Amino acid sequence: MTYPTVQDRQVVKPDRHLTNTTVPPGVVDDPEHDAFAVADENQHLLTRTASASSSSSSSQTPGHHSSLDDDGWTPPPYFIFIQIALMSNVFLYGFDGTITAATYAIISSEFGAANTASWLTTAYLVTSTAFQPLYGRVSDIFGRRVCFFISTITFALGCLWCGLVKSSAENGMIWVIVARGLTGFGGGGLMTMATIVNSDMIPFRRRGMYQALQNGMFGFGAICGASFGGSVADGIGWRWCFLLQVPVSAFALAVGWVVIKNPVNGVMGGEERTWGLIWRKVDFTGAFLLVTAISIQLVGLSLGGNELPWSSPWVVASLVGSTAMLVLFLVVEAKTRAIPVIPLRLLKGSLPLLTQFANVCAGLSAYAYLFNLPLFFQVVLLDSATTAGARLAIPSLATPIGGLIAGVVMSRWGKLITLVRIGTALMVFGNALVTSLAFEDSRWKYLVYIFPANLGQGIVYPGILFTSLATFDHSDHAVTASTVYLIRSLGTVYGVAITSAIVQTTLSVRLPGALGEIPDKWRVIDEIRHSVSAIKDLPPDIQLKAREVYYEGLQLSFATSTAVAAAAVGAALLARARGLRSTK
Known part of the structure; x- marks a missing residue:
């Protein structure tokens, strides 16, 4: 069982308004075919069909019609x-x-x-x-x-x-x-x-x-x-x-x-x-390059300023390498069959x-x-x-x-x-x-x-x-x-x-400077960065400073x-x- 589609509505008898006003594929640069002109000419949607035949109009299912005038469209079954x-x-x-x-x-x-x-x-x-x-x-x-x-x-x-x-x-x-x-x-x-x-x-x-x-x-x-x-x-x-x-x-x-x-x-x-x-x-080649490039780039963004400094060779290499892969992706997209x-x-x-x-x-x-x-x-x-x-x-x-x-x-x-x-x-x-x-x-x-x-x-x-x-x-x-x-x-x-x-x-x-010289400062900073819920357990004065830094970010x-x-x-x-x- 299949459902009838817009594509299946064969162009057997074009609407009389459409005979000489077909919009060509892609973007039409001619000003006379702008959105308002198209609307004024009652331009209808013309579709490419997989197998147009003159007999299709006699074998249509509910919701199916030969003309693309959607005024007569009815929903398909179910x-x-x-x-x-x-x-x-x-x-x-x-x-x-x-x-x-x-x-x-x-x-x-x-x-x-x-x-x-x-x-x-x-x-x-x-x-x-x-x-x-x-x-x-x-x-x-x-x-x-x-x-x-x-x-x-x-x-x-x-x-x-x-x-x-x-x-x-x-x-x-x-x-x-x-x-x-x-x-x-x-x-x-x-x-x-x-x-x-x-x-x-x-x-x-x-x-x-x-x-x-x-x-x-x-x-x-x-x-x-x-x-x-x-x-x-x-x-x-x-x-x-x-x-x-x-x-x-x-x-x-x-x-x-x-x-x-x-x-x-x-x-x-x-x-x-x-x-x-x-x-x-x-x-699949393009999809693989896209996933790989984005994933590597996200690793760089995740590590930079977090686990490693932004100047780290690993961070720089991941960002530069992923950018190169994105360029390669575009080349593949342009040439793929x-x-x-x-x-x-x-x-x-x-x-x-x-x-x-x-x-x-x-x-x-x-x-x-x-x-x-x-x-x-x-x-x-x-x-x-x-x-x-x-x-x-x-x-x-x-x-x-x-x-x-x-x-x-x-x-x-x-x-x-x-x-x-x-x-x-x-x-x-x-x-x-x-x-x-x-x-x-x-x-x-x-x-x-x-x-x-x-x-x-x-x-x-x-x-x-x-x-x-x-x-x-x-x-x-x-x-x-x-x-x-x-x-x-x-x-x-x-x-x-x-x-x-x-x-x-x-x-x-900002956290190291904001917290000052508190006991176990680096452990506290690590907890703040690794667990949002840990902030609620901090002493009020330290908690306030941590919240202010979060607010800045x-x-x-x-x-x-x-x-x-x-x-x-x-x-x-x-x-x-x-x-x-x-x-x-």
């Missing part, structure tokens, strides 16, 4: 259940991100490794980042169904592994980090496959509201993770933060097994699906380049912000994990609200670039507000000041995604969507790694995320919406 399966995974994608942010300090402190806490997040993000685009490639060969199952199962297994690691286990922190890496392998496909499957089924102009639903579910998951993560960790233990995700994954898997099928005609034409085809079509991890042709032209620059900056700023807020609450304000999570819950509502606003605007007025500009501007404003928080400030500010950045994230993410999708033909939508998520994820990796390095470097440099981190968000605004202001298909 559409609601397909959405339930997809949105369950999207919920987990949001839930896992914030529940980890709310509890990573507790987890790392239990293993005496708070100075490497960023690896709990970056291990997930590195594997998620590398495998996100591969889901798009492999799903083009073996179908969406297989990749949906792979991502869901591996995500569940990774969560299960995290929950089963014992505190007494030798190298327990390392095993949790490895388990987070496995979780990321699956997590990379949760959001990507939801977007790709919906792109198969839903016409482009109707997709805005469904993307808003997807963003809303992501936001709802983030709210639940932020709200309950700390409570679960304080109540029954942090392991249940991961174990509770396993039943939801099992539910999504069960529903998906029944209703998620492959497109009617597939997406690889008549080519036989074999493992040999995967090796020819999928850019496989489908590249990052198709460089999707970055040609000012609009795609500026959009993806804004994308990576938004990802960096958003995760730097998300990663450091719980630490600010737990160290500077001495909140429990439960209280810190509660502080994140209400502002997290702003993310799905922003997604809803973006969906409505896209569906009614288009204005994709405008959404990106507004979203990034709100991120700058919100990050700047948090940067301005004093060491001791009015309690209401800790609620109000963190709202705008979340709202901006909710607006900018769908804005960037649909700007990218509207720039290219439908045949490129799977690879475009996965590329958008990949580039954003690269930003999130660096957001966590860079700001964590800033905090740890600040602690290493966190303030520098928020200032960095503000500057990066400002760079995203600059890119959005320079972008010009020419050649975009209308979303109205």
Whole structure:
């Protein structure tokens, strides 16, 4: 059984408005084909089909029609259940991100490794980042169904592994980090496959509201993770933060097994699906270089100013070597005969380049912000994990609200670039507000000041995604969507790694002078850097000094995320919406 897709709607009888107004592949530079002209001409989405035939119109399944006029589109069979399966995974994608942010300090402190806490997040993000685009490639060969199952199962297994690691286990922190890496392998496909499957089924102009639903579910998951993560960790233990995700994954898997099928005609034409085809079509060399380069770079960022000075040959070699590998990665992407991890042709032209620059900056700023807020609450304000999570819950509502606003605007007025500009501007404003928080400030500010950045994230993410999708033909939508998520994820990796390095470097440099000549000073410093919970056990005068140093490091981190968000605004202001298909 298969489901009918937009790609399967053969161009048998083109709409009379479309005869001479087809938008060519890629970015259209002709001003008469700008977004407004396209909208005025009632430009419809034309798709490349795997096997067009004049008889296809007589054998259509429900929701299938020959014309691409989406006014007559009806959902395919089991559409609601397909959405339930997809949105369950999207919920987990949001839930896992914030529940980890709310509890990573507790987890790392239990293993005496708070100075490497960023690896709990970056291990997930590195594997998620590398495998996100591969889901798009492999799903083009073996179908969406297989990749949906792979991502869901591996995500569940990774969560299960995290929950089963014992505190007494030798190298327990390392095993949790490895388990987070496995979780990321699956997590990379949760959001990507939801977007790709919906792109198969839903016409482009109707997709805005469904993307808003997807963003809303992501936001709802983030709210639940932020709200309950700390409570679960304080109540029954942090392991249940991961174990509770396993039943939801099992539910999504069960529903998906029944209703998620492959497109009617597939997406690889008549080519036989074999493992040999995967090796020819999928850019494993590029993926390996990307994972290796990022991992080595993260090791350098983690060691620098933490375990080793920044001038250490090991730190310098890791940073220089990883940069060289990233250059080699780009060379491979330009020359590979496989489908590249990052198709460089999707970055040609000012609009795609500026959009993806804004994308990576938004990802960096958003995760730097998300990663450091719980630490600010737990160290500077001495909140429990439960209280810190509660502080994140209400502002997290702003993310799905922003997604809803973006969906409505896209569906009614288009204005994709405008959404990106507004979203990034709100991120700058919100990050700047948090940067301005004093060491001791009015309690209401800790609620109000963190709202705008979340709202901006909710607006900018769908804005960037649909700007990218509207720039290219439908045949490129799977690879475009996965590329958008990949580039954003690269930003999130660096957001966590860079700001964590800033905090740890600040602690290493400032703590010795701030603590003065106290007994066992270096042991105390080591405890502070390795266990967040140890701060609460310090004498009041030493505790205050340690909190002040943490505050300095966190303030520098928020200032960095503000500057990066400002760079995203600059890119959005320079972008010009020419050649975009209308979303109205």
